[in-house]
Amino acid sequence: MQDQTKALVSFRHVKKTYDGETLVVKDLNLDIQKGEFLTLLGPSGSGKTTCLMMLAGFEYPTGGEIWLDGQLLNRVPPHKRNIGMVFQNYALFPHLTVAQNLEYPLKVRKIPADERGAKVKRALEMVGMEKLGKRMPSQLSGGQQQRVALARALVFNPQLVLMDEPLGALDKQLREHMQLELKALHETLGLTFVYVTHDQSEALTMSDRVAVFDQGVIQQLDTVDRLYESPRNLFVANFIGDNNRMKGTVVTRDGGYCHLRLADGTTVRALNVASADVGHQATAVIRPERLAVESHLTPGANTIHTETLDAIYFGDHVRLRCRGPGEAECFVKVPLENDWQSYVHSGNRISLSFREDHLKILS
Numbered sequence: 201m202q203d204q205t206k207a208l209v210s211f212r213h214v215k216k217t218y219d220g221e222t223l224v225v226k227d228l229n230l231d232i233q234k235g236e237f238l239t240l241l242g243p244s245g246s247g248k249t250t251c252l253m254m255l256a257g258f259e260y261p262t263g264g265e266i267w268l269d270g271q272l273l274n275r276v277p278p279h280k281r282n283i284g285m286v287f288q289n290y291a292l293f294p295h296l297t298v299a300q301n302l303e304y305p306l307k308v309r310k311i312p313a314d315e316r317g318a319k320v321k322r323a324l325e326m327v328g329m330e331k332l333g334k335r336m337p338s339q340l341s342g343g344q345q346q347r348v349a350l351a352r353a354l355v356f357n358p359q360l361v362l363m364d365e366p367l368g369a370l371d372k373q374l375r376e377h378m379q380l381e382l383k384a385l386h387e388t389l390g391l392t393f394v395y396v397t398h399d400q401s402e403a404l405t406m407s408d409r410v411a412v413f414d415q416g417v418i419q420q421l422d423t424v425d426r427l428y429e430s431p432r433n434l435f436v437a438n439f440i441g442d443n444n445r446m447k448g449t450v451v452t453r454d455g456g457y458c459h460l461r462l463a464d465g466t467t468v469r470a471l472n473v474a475s476a477d478v479g480h481q482a483t484a485v486i487r488p489e490r491l492a493v494e495s496h497l498t499p500g501a502n503t504i505h506t507e508t509l510d511a512i513y514f515g516d517h518v519r520l521r522c523r524g525p526g527e528a529e530c531f532v533k534v535p536l537e538n539d540w541q542s543y544v545h546s547g548n549r550i551s552l553s554f555r556e557d558h559l560k561i562l563s
Contacts, residue, residue, distance in 0.1 A: 207231035214264035216250050224250050226416040237386050239395045239403040242413030252396045256285050256362050279308050284353030284361040288368050290345045292337040298348050299333035302355045323355040343374050363395045379405045400440050412436050434562045443485040444530040450476045463526025468502045469556040474563040482561045489533040490558040494551045503553045511544035
């Protein structure tokens with residue numbers, strides 16, 4: 201049995217295959233702490249939704265064990281797991297009112313009739329829908345239906361709430377508003393939320409920790425700031441936020457750093473996260489906001505020489521697209537207070553500088 205002092209949920213060597221040959225989830229080991237907001241993030245087919253469905257009970261693992269608060273879940277049916285679920289399409293019963301939709305999971309769990317009304321009322325109040333209990337789902341907006349689906353997941357006081365891309369059908373403004381509402385609700389209730397999305401900004405906005413999936417394997421499990429600032433590999437670096445790549449040859453090593461010779465002969469100093477050896481080809485990454493346009497070059501500083509291709513105005517910054525060493529494109533975020541109009545013209549030669557610890561060699 202799992203050690204309950206450590207986690208509310210534990211996946212132990214969990215595998216899942218649908219055809220008996222290809223593993224959609226490969227030897228997953230994951231602990232989810234009580235009260236945290238954990239997001240499973242990754243592209244389509246990475247295994248994140250399959251993990252959620254196994255935890256919910258809609259899929260069973262091919263191998264391994266899933267534990268919830270000391271109970272082995274592998275063959276426990278969904279309605280006996282004390283887990284709330286919010287689906288992408290909300291899955292509301294169209295022939296039932298809002299209140300009746302919330303009452304349904306209480307009936308399934310055989311909650312006495314005299315208790316159900318109070319529980320429904322409290323759940324609707326949680327999501328600001330207490331005046332709409334008599335409406336039908338078809339009379340609600342997308343945002344209202346999402347709130348009802350969330351209230352239905354909360355109405356029976358579950359230990360755990362699972363969400364499968366519940367904001368995917370909403371427009372951008374409403375989606376961003378609901379992200380903040382979900383985060384606030386999580387903090388208020390103190391429940392454990394497990395959230396699935398392929399939207400990196402959504403994951404960074406709401407989560408305490410994020411598990412980044414690719415090809416059935418967690419590539420990195422970390423807090424949002426560490427995922428962004430210290431990705432472990434190229435997949436995570438490219439999936440979380442924007443990154444520029446610089447390819448070259450390692451020419452010297454110096455502790456945790458190394459010097460990388462780029463295609464045009466420029467040598468830059470980088471943090472050697474991948475422990476690349478001298479003589480090896482390597483790829484380094486750096487965030488667009490970590491690059492600065494230099495008018496006066498500092499001897500010995502990390503600098504690359506580029507040509508401006510075009511610029512896009514974003515309101516709070518200008519995004520420069522440049523051609524760097526080896527014909528590689530790179531992007532730079534330039535604050536508006538800078539004299540950006542002087543170097544946005546196509547064909548301008550500009551130099552970009554950066555700190556050595558912001559350029560990271562990854563594998």
